[in-house]
Amino acid sequence: MAATRAAPVQAPTQLGKYRGPRTGSRAGWTFLLRRLGFYLVTAWAAITLNFLIPRFMPGDPAVALMKNLQQASGTVPNAAAMQAVRMFYGDPQQNLLQQYLEYWKSLAHFDFGLSVSHYPTPVSDIVLEALPWTVLLAGTTTVIGWLLGTLLGAFLGWKPGGRADSLLTPVTAFFYSLPPFWLALLVVYVFGFTLGWFPISGGYDPDVPFQLNNLWFLLSVLRYGALPAFTLIFIGINGWLFAMRNVMVTTVGEDYVLLARAKGLRPHRVMLRYAARNALLPNVSGLALALGSIFGGVIVAEIVFTYPGLGYVLFQAVSSHDFPLMQTIFLLITLGVLAANLIADSTYVLLDPRTREQR
Amino acid sequence: MRQFLTNGKVRIGLAVFGAFLLIALIGPWLVSSVLGTDPHRIDYDALGAAPGGEHLLGTTTSGQDVLAQLITGCRGSVAVGLLSGVLAVGVAALVGVTGGFIGGRTDQLLTAVTNIFATLPSFPLMLIVAGYMANVGPVAIALLIGLFEWPVCARYLRAQTLSLRGRDFVQALRMVGESRWRMVLVEIMPHLTGILSSLFLRAVVTGVFTEAGLRFLGIGGGDSVTWGTMIAFAQQQEGVVRGMWWWFAPPGLFIALLGTATALVNFGLDEIGNPVLRHSSRAAVRRATAHMAARRDRTNTVEVAS
Numbered sequence: 001m002a003a004t005r006a007a008p009v010q011a012p013t014q015l016g017k018y019r020g021p022r023t024g025s026r027a028g029w030t031f032l033l034r035r036l037g038f039y040l041v042t043a044w045a046a047i048t049l050n051f052l053i054p055r056f057m058p059g060d061p062a063v064a065l066m067k068n069l070q071q072a073s074g075t076v077p078n079a080a081a082m083q084a085v086r087m088f089y090g091d092p093q094q095n096l097l098q099q100y101l102e103y104w105k106s107l108a109h110f111d112f113g114l115s116v117s118h119y120p121t122p123v124s125d126i127v128l129e130a131l132p133w134t135v136l137l138a139g140t141t142t143v144i145g146w147l148l149g150t151l152l153g154a155f156l157g158w159k160p161g162g163r164a165d166s167l168l169t170p171v172t173a174f175f176y177s178l179p180p181f182w183l184a185l186l187v188v189y190v191f192g193f194t195l196g197w198f199p200i201s202g203g204y205d206p207d208v209p210f211q212l213n214n215l216w217f218l219l220s221v222l223r224y225g226a227l228p229a230f231t232l233i234f235i236g237i238n239g240w241l242f243a244m245r246n247v248m249v250t251t252v253g254e255d256y257v258l259l260a261r262a263k264g265l266r267p268h269r270v271m272l273r274y275a276a277r278n279a280l281l282p283n284v285s286g287l288a289l290a291l292g293s294i295f296g297g298v299i300v301a302e303i304v305f306t307y308p309g310l311g312y313v314l315f316q317a318v319s320s321h322d323f324p325l326m327q328t329i330f331l332l333i334t335l336g337v338l339a340a341n342l343i344a345d346s347t348y349v350l351l352d353p354r355t356r357e358q359r
Numbered sequence: 360m361r362q363f364l365t366n367g368k369v370r371i372g373l374a375v376f377g378a379f380l381l382i383a384l385i386g387p388w389l390v391s392s393v394l395g396t397d398p399h400r401i402d403y404d405a406l407g408a409a410p411g412g413e414h415l416l417g418t419t420t421s422g423q424d425v426l427a428q429l430i431t432g433c434r435g436s437v438a439v440g441l442l443s444g445v446l447a448v449g450v451a452a453l454v455g456v457t458g459g460f461i462g463g464r465t466d467q468l469l470t471a472v473t474n475i476f477a478t479l480p481s482f483p484l485m486l487i488v489a490g491y492m493a494n495v496g497p498v499a500i501a502l503l504i505g506l507f508e509w510p511v512c513a514r515y516l517r518a519q520t521l522s523l524r525g526r527d528f529v530q531a532l533r534m535v536g537e538s539r540w541r542m543v544l545v546e547i548m549p550h551l552t553g554i555l556s557s558l559f560l561r562a563v564v565t566g567v568f569t570e571a572g573l574r575f576l577g578i579g580g581g582d583s584v585t586w587g588t589m590i591a592f593a594q595q596q597e598g599v600v601r602g603m604w605w606w607f608a609p610p611g612l613f614i615a616l617l618g619t620a621t622a623l624v625n626f627g628l629d630e631i632g633n634p635v636l637r638h639s640s641r642a643a644v645r646r647a648t649a650h651m652a653a654r655r656d657r658t659n660t661v662e663v664a665s
Contacts, residue, residue, distance in 0.1 A: 179572065193602065296572065333483050337480050
């Protein structure tokens with residue numbers, strides 16, 4: 001939810017430092033390798049947090065879990081189930097280091113345990129079913145929101161203080177401050193409930209056979225996804241618009257933009273190829289930084305629209321105290337965010353030839 | 360400072376922010392003595408009533424006055440926001456300023472920790488921790504939010520401290536042999552008050568936002584009223600499907616207003632810090648040229664006269 005305010009791109013300080021294109025590309029590789037190292041460390045931190053949180057929480061989650069299991073299945077869990085639960089939530093009798101190693105071992109075997117609320121379905125089955133929906137929803141809306149916001153921001157920043165700018169910029173500040181879940185409720189109320197244009201819950205038409213090669217099914221996915229997607233894009237646009245506008249304002253005053261204008265190039269060419277292109281970098285690196293917080297919006301949107309993605313499953317898991325499911329989803333979201341970060345970083349290297357570690 | 364207070368955006372933003380603080384402070388008193396009700400009282404004659412008449416903003420499905428809840432909820436939301444803001448900015452100052460000032464290995468380590476925390480998706484993490492702690496009170500929620508919101512602030516503070524560290528006056532103090540802690544507390548910190556207050560405002564709003572989000576997801580117990588619980592109850596008790604907009608629309612609007620106020624203050628601060636943004640204001644340019652033209656005319660007349 002939080003906007004990552006664009007950091008000004010560091011200008012090359014000494015011309016003498018430029019060592020030609022070949023070293024430049026090598027510098028790009030070292031940059032990427034460093035980032036990769038950082039993400040590996042972050043992934044380790046996330047996995048370790050996942051291991052530590054249930055063990056440092058007040059009470060014994062394992063006992064609570066067993067109680068839930070008993071309620072869900074109606075039978076007293078056997079020793080094997082108890083053993084499995086202890087592996088994830090810690091046995092007070094075992095030492096922490098050994099538990100940690102065991103934990104890594106089960107992760108390496110992609111063994112995430114059994115869900116409590118859907119006992120005895122393996123967690124991985126539930127998660128894999130929900131994953132494509134979230135990837136689809138979060139991926140498309142983030143990209144569309146980013147593109148639209150950046151373009152609009154470039155347009156507003158091109159004529160700072162102009163009519164469009166002085167009207168739209170305060171309005172975006174307001175839009176940007178709307179709580180995502182509230183906006184989602186409003187969208188449900190207006191478009192789903194009052195106008196009745198779109199279905200307000202679910203990810204596809206339950207009356208249509210669930211087949212990917214069925215055109216009607218795909219159309220129903222689009223129709224059901226319309227409102228959550230609209231909400232997320234609307235939320236996404238504003239932050240990028242803000243950041244882009246502010247950087248754009250500083251680039252339009254640069255000499256090379258003046259030169260391009262003086263050459264008599266067409267205005268939109270100067271705007272997009274000269275000014276916007278140079279203002280773009282902070283928004284690209286901002287995309288990487290914001291990915292983690294974007295998930296906050298995706299989760300609430302999925303919950304409001306009962307969209308069958310990870311966010312909704314996470315919500316159900318939290319409300320039914322399904323700890324194994326909760327943790328696996330968190331792990332997956334984190335790893336997804338890290339992977340997307342790496343992609344954003346690679347794009348950054350392609351866009352900015354003078355990429356260096358910015359300390 | 361004077362520049363800060365004459366900026367129109369900053370003024371409007373601070374005024375709105377101050378108004379909310381005031382409501383948070385005297386809200387419950389207002390509700391009990393002026394409205395003569397309390398947010399939990401049930402009016403059996405007006406269940407789910409539309410705005411108007413005895414209940415200015417209508418009632419909930421269970422007959423509680425929405426306006427009373429809105430005013431009381433302001434305190435709940437703002438209190439969580441303030442507490443989480445203090446914690447977030449406090450930790451951020453500790454980590455960011457220390458790292459930026461000391462530099463070297465310590466800085467590298469602190470930066471790495473900051474970046475790791477910034478990259479982890481904080482909302483799911485909060486959701487999970489809150490999920491483990493059944494029945495979390497408002498204080499625990501605020502602490503939880505603050506705990507995961509500091510990294511962004513820490514980055515800003517570190518960058519700012521780095522630039523301060525190289526300034527001449529710090530170098531001079533180092534020559535004199537001033538102690539490190541005195542330098543940080545007495546010399547560096549005052550230069551950071553501007554950015555600290557801006558970060559604090561933003562952290563408060565983020566706290567209000569996140570609290571509402573967590574409440575909406577059913578995290579937290581007790582009977583405390585916040586804007587988040589209002590929206591959550593409206594959703595759970597089918598306020599949306601029954602078209603009771605007066606129940607869920609106002610709290611969200613208030614949150615958005617608070618957010619806009621902060622955005623305006625930060626806009627103003629940006630304009631003061633970055634003159635390019637300020638001069639981009641057409642009105643300002645027009646004023647300046649008019650002013651210059653007037654002066655030119657005046658000097659011309661003076662020349663002609665002499």
